[in-house]
Amino acid sequence: MIRQRLALGLGLGTLLAIGAASAALDVKSRHDAAWVTSSLNILQKTSELRLLLSEVEASSRGFALTGAAPFRAEFEDVSAKIPPAVADLQRAVADSPAPTQLLGETAALIVHRIDISAELIRLRAASDTAGLQALGSRGEGPATMSTITANLDRFVADQRGLLAQRSVTSMTTGSLLLTIDLCGLALLLLIAGYLIRHAYLEDRALRSSLLRSEAEAISLAERAEKQHLDLVEAHEKLRHSAEILQNTFNSMAEGVLVIDAADTVVFSNPAVERLLGYRPGRNLPEVRSRLRVYESDGMTPVPAHDLPTPRALRGESFDRRELIIHQPDRDETLRLMISGRPLRDGAGRITGAAMVYHDITVAHETERLLQQAQKLDAIGKLTGGVAHDFNNMLTIITGTIETLADEVRDRPAAAATAALIGQAANRCTELIRHLLAFARKQPLHPRDSDVNSTILDIAKLLRPTLGEQIEINSILEEETLIAHIDSAQLANSLVNMAINARDAMPNGGKLLLESRRVELDDAYAVANAGVTPGSYVMVAVSDTGTGMSPEVRDRAFEPFFTTKEAGKGSGLGLSMVYGFVKQSGGHIKIYSEEGRGTTIRLYIPAPKDQAALQALPEPPPPRGEETIFIVEDDLLVQDFVVAQLQSLGYKTITASTGVEALAKIESGQSFDLLFTDVIMPGGINGKELAEETLRQRPGTKVLYTSGYTDNAMIEHGRIDQAALLLTKPYRKSELAQMVRLALHNPGVSREMSPPGRVLAN
Numbered sequence: 001m002i003r004q005r006l007a008l009g010l011g012l013g014t015l016l017a018i019g020a021a022s023a024a025l026d027v028k029s030r031h032d033a034a035w036v037t038s039s040l041n042i043l044q045k046t047s048e049l050r051l052l053l054s055e056v057e058a059s060s061r062g063f064a065l066t067g068a069a070p071f072r073a074e075f076e077d078v079s080a081k082i083p084p085a086v087a088d089l090q091r092a093v094a095d096s097p098a099p100t101q102l103l104g105e106t107a108a109l110i111v112h113r114i115d116i117s118a119e120l121i122r123l124r125a126a127s128d129t130a131g132l133q134a135l136g137s138r139g140e141g142p143a144t145m146s147t148i149t150a151n152l153d154r155f156v157a158d159q160r161g162l163l164a165q166r167s168v169t170s171m172t173t174g175s176l177l178l179t180i181d182l183c184g185l186a187l188l189l190l191i192a193g194y195l196i197r198h199a200y201l202e203d204r205a206l207r208s209s210l211l212r213s214e215a216e217a218i219s220l221a222e223r224a225e226k227q228h229l230d231l232v233e234a235h236e237k238l239r240h241s242a243e244i245l246q247n248t249f250n251s252m253a254e255g256v257l258v259i260d261a262a263d264t265v266v267f268s269n270p271a272v273e274r275l276l277g278y279r280p281g282r283n284l285p286e287v288r289s290r291l292r293v294y295e296s297d298g299m300t301p302v303p304a305h306d307l308p309t310p311r312a313l314r315g316e317s318f319d320r321r322e323l324i325i326h327q328p329d330r331d332e333t334l335r336l337m338i339s340g341r342p343l344r345d346g347a348g349r350i351t352g353a354a355m356v357y358h359d360i361t362v363a364h365e366t367e368r369l370l371q372q373a374q375k376l377d378a379i380g381k382l383t384g385g386v387a388h389d390f391n392n393m394l395t396i397i398t399g400t401i402e403t404l405a406d407e408v409r410d411r412p413a414a415a416a417t418a419a420l421i422g423q424a425a426n427r428c429t430e431l432i433r434h435l436l437a438f439a440r441k442q443p444l445h446p447r448d449s450d451v452n453s454t455i456l457d458i459a460k461l462l463r464p465t466l467g468e469q470i471e472i473n474s475i476l477e478e479e480t481l482i483a484h485i486d487s488a489q490l491a492n493s494l495v496n497m498a499i500n501a502r503d504a505m506p507n508g509g510k511l512l513l514e515s516r517r518v519e520l521d522d523a524y525a526v527a528n529a530g531v532t533p534g535s536y537v538m539v540a541v542s543d544t545g546t547g548m549s550p551e552v553r554d555r556a557f558e559p560f561f562t563t564k565e566a567g568k569g570s571g572l573g574l575s576m577v578y579g580f581v582k583q584s585g586g587h588i589k590i591y592s593e594e595g596r597g598t599t600i601r602l603y604i605p606a607p608k609d610q611a612a613l614q615a616l617p618e619p620p621p622p623r624g625e626e627t628i629f630i631v632e633d634d635l636l637v638q639d640f641v642v643a644q645l646q647s648l649g650y651k652t653i654t655a656s657t658g659v660e661a662l663a664k665i666e667s668g669q670s671f672d673l674l675f676t677d678v679i680m681p682g683g684i685n686g687k688e689l690a691e692e693t694l695r696q697r698p699g700t701k702v703l704y705t706s707g708y709t710d711n712a713m714i715e716h717g718r719i720d721q722a723a724l725l726l727t728k729p730y731r732k733s734e735l736a737q738m739v740r741l742a743l744h745n746p747g748v749s750r751e752m753s754p755p756g757r758v759l760a761n
Contacts, residue, residue, distance in 0.1 A: 036202060038092065039163040040209045045089045046156055047213055051220050052082050053110065057145060058227045060117035064124045064132070066234045072121055079114050086110060099155060106151040113144045126345065167206070255357035258343075259284065259309060261350055275334060275357050276325070284309065292326040296335075312340035312353035322360070332656040335361045361635050446584070448607065449487035451537050452476045455513050458494045462511070466498060469508030476515045483537045483604045485584050490539070490604075493577040497541040497600050500574065504545025504598065514540040520587070520603065521731045523640055531587045536603040543599075548592040556590060577602070591706075591728075593679045621736030626672035626743060627651040631661045631689060632705075633680045637728070641675070644732050645739070658684025665693055673743055678706040678725075703742040705730075 055078045063071035086107045093099040120141070123131040135141075255272035259265055263284050272278055278287050293302040302323060304310070311318065319339045326333045337360050343352040408414035459474050466472065483490075494513070501511050518538045525531040548556065557578040577600075581588045585605045592598040628650050632638040635656070642652050653671060655661035659682050661674075674693055678686040690702045704725040726738045 036163060036167055036206060039159050040206055042089065042092050042159050043156060043163070043213065044209065045085065045092060046152060046159070047216060049082070049085045049089060050152060051216070052078055052085060053113070053145075053148065054220065054224060056082065056114060056117055057141075058224065058231075060120050062227070062231060062234070063121050065231055065238065067124060072125075075117065075121060079118070082110060082114065099158060102151055102155055102158075106148055106155070109144055109148045109151070113141065113148060116141045116144065127351075163206075167203070253359070255355075255359075257309075257355040257357070258352060259313075259355075260352040261313065263309065263313065266352060271359075272357060275336060275359055276327075290328065292328065294324040294326070296322040296324065298324050308338045308340050308355055309353060312342050312355065313350060315342050315350055317341050320358075332660070333361075334359055335364045362639055446484050446486050448482050448484055449490070451481040451483050451490070451515055451539060451604070454487050454490055455494065455515055455539065458491050458498075459513055462495070462498050465495075466502045466511065470502055470505060471508075471510045472513070473510065474513040476513075477517060479517075481515055481517060481537050482607060484607050485604055486580075489580045489584075490602075493580055493602065494539070494541065496574065496577055501541060501543035501545060501598070504543055504547070509544035509597075512540075512542040514538075514542070516540075517606065518603070519731055523644070523732070528587065528589070530582075531603075532585075532605075535606040536586065537606050539602040539604065541600050542597065544597045547594045547596050547598055548590070549594055553590055553592050557588075574600075596679060621648060621733045622740045623649040623736070624740065624743065625649055625651070627653065627670065628739065629661070629664075629669070629671040629674050629676075630654045631656075631658065631674070631676035631680070631686070633657060633677060633682075637677075641735070644735055647732075648736055648739075650739070657682035658686070658689040661689055662692060665696060672701065673739065674700055674702045675739070675742075676702070676704060678704050701742050703738060 056075060059071045059075035059078060062068065063075065086103070090100065090103050090107065093103060116135075120132070120135060123135060253271060255275045256267070256269045257265065257272045257276075257278075258267040265278070265284060268278060276287055276291065278284075288304070288307065293307060294300060295302060308318070308321065308323075317340065321338045321340075322335065323338060324333060324335050337358040339356045339358075341354050342350050343354060345351050408418055455474060455476060459472055462472055498511060505511075516538045518536050520531060520533055520536055522533050525533045556574050558575065578588055581602050581604070587603040589601045589603070590598065591601075628645050630638060630641050630645070630652055632641060632654070633656050638654055638656070642654060645652050653664065653669060655664060658676075658680055661676070662684065674690060676686040676689055680686060680689075684692075686704055686706075690700075690704070693700050693702070702724070704723055706725065706727060724738065724742050726735065730738075
């Protein structure tokens with residue numbers, strides 16, 4: 001019994017011991033399982049935090065590249081979830097000092113990274129390019145994100161190690177419990193079986209959780225790759241759009257200028273650099289200090305506060321404001337039509353201004369020439385009407401004077417008075433004849449006339465008339481030039497022009513008479529109102545006299561306009577020539593420079609049968625790819641030459657004065673041919689420019705052009721005998737041939753006109 005009791009007691013003790021051990025082991029197993037579950041939850045929350053950080057970074061970069069509002073909304077939504085996620089993870093490891101400290105450091109870095117992304121979005125929304133570049137140059141975002149990733153990797157590695165340790169401990173406890181149950185009681189085996197089964201379920205849950213984490217990681221990688229591809233595509237579209245916009249602005253004839261609120265240039269196209277003299281690197285105040293700006297009248301200076309850019313920065317909008325801009329550096333004056341708008345941000349604050357400059361210099365000059373032609377036409381109609389009626393009255397007066405003179409022949413005093421009245425009437429008749437000539441109402445007797453013969457006859461008569469101090473030369477077309485005109489009126493016109501030339505050379509000089517067959521094309525007709533393209537006989541009279549100012553040249557054909565002293569000229573000589581040429585269906589052109597002389601050209605239509613003989617089909621003009629440096633002060637001519645040369649395949653650079661051309665040459669500008677006008681303002685003429693260019697760049701090829709005839713330029717010593725000269729006006733084919741001749745044979749004959757000439761001295 002005692003043994004039984006002992007056995008029972010031992011059994012009970014053993015049972016109690018087994019029960020106690022089983023209970024203790026069961027408690028420990030549950031505790032280990034709870035730690036395993038806690039570790040899995042921590043890993044799950046860490047994975048979710050990583051996903052949120054990736055989404056924040058992707059949305060901020062997407063908004064920085066595209067400016068799309070959905071990216072900004074996504075950033076704000078996701079960034080709001082991160083602080084709770086970080087706090088939840090910190091609570092989960094609150095009882096572990098090392099992970100708690102690591103998460104505390106990482107949380108501060110996460111807040112800093114979100115602030116950097118928020119700053120990136122704010123700068124992109126404000127279009128603050130400088131701020132974006134500064135933020136990118138610091139590289140804080142990638143560095144901070146790299147530190148966060150490293151901390152989270154270390155944190156996950158620690159948690160995975162702890163999870164593995166707790167799993168091993170849990171399995172060891174289960175095995176010990178099973179051993180005790182097998183050695184002891186079936187109850188303990190049941191308890192051990194329960195514990196083993198419970199451990200198996202926990203392990204399966206752990207494996208399932210790990211599989212879910214791996215799937216989420218793969219999904220996150222796929223989403224990140226898709227976002228990367230979307231960002232690359234958006235960046236390429238943005239780059240392509242920017243390239244199209246840049247090329248569009250650069251090819252515009254209108255100048256485009258964008259400035260910020262600090263008056264700093266944000267964008268400018270090449271047209272602005274040409275119109276305002278602006279170059280990248282120069283600030284606007286420096287550019288303004290070099291310009292002289294006037295109202296459209298050309299006389300009233302524009303105050304600094306009323307200039308276009310300050311007005312736009314004050315919030316004013318304006319369209320088509322006409323101003324005149326003078327650039328002293330280039331001795332060039334342009335007439336510009338300017339429009340401006342202020343630029344504002346989302347809050348309505350002015351952040352800059354956009355300006356558009358349209359060059360209307362050529363259009364204004366064309367309009368001026370048209371108005372001048374219309375004015376002369378109107379004066380002619382008025383003059384013709386008055387002269388016609390006055391002529392009728394003079395007919396009665398002159399007829400009556402003859403009768404009166406016969407009746408008072410025996411009364412000397414009355415006869416002298418009648419003779420005086422007759423002389424006055426004759427002078428009035430001559431005056432009316434000139435007025436009718438200007439009004440194109442004089443009676444003409446046109447016939448087929450030899451122009452060269454008329455010029456030679458007049459040259460012989462002019463020598464005793466002009467005096468020995470005037471040297472007279474004639475350079476005529478070798479072939480017979482026939483024109484259907486009134487040869488007497490042509491001779492009278494030549495005499496009038498020769499007398500004007502003599503008066504312009506009080507100390508003597510040279511007078512040159514020329515003839516040539518020419519073709520006036522459509523381009524010349526567009527630039528000269530009233531001209532019909534076709535074949536003409538050109539007659540030119542050139543002198544080395546005092547020349548005309550632009551103001552005098554514009555009024556030279558007006559009746560009674562004269563610069564001579566009272567009693568030395570009626571002001572009807574050139575008016576009569578103008579009317580005769582216009583009445584004959586022709587065209588007249590004056591080229592003159594003060595202190596350098598004058599050339600007046602008469603263009604008389606060639607007979608249709610001769611024009612038809614001359615109108616042989618021309619071969620296509622030669623083309624090229626070289627760079628031509630065009631130096632021309634007349635903007636109309638400059639634009640014409642640029643358009644024609646570019647249509648022939650050439651590249652062009654331009655300058656309006658010799659000073660500007662030299663500046664470009666000294667800066668190293670490369671070109672293959674210097675094509676320069678001979679007579680230019682600004683202190684450096686074409687010959688001086690060519691000489692200085694050859695000094696700096698020996699072997700440079702030069703082609704001259706001038707409104708004066710080539711013979712006049714040689715006779716007056718303005719270019720050398722061997723120089724190449726293309727005289728204005730010229731056709732596209734003539735320009736193309738002379739450019740090729742200058743590029744390939746710089747030492748050949750100077751002129752492009754037909755080789756045969758007659759020189760009469």
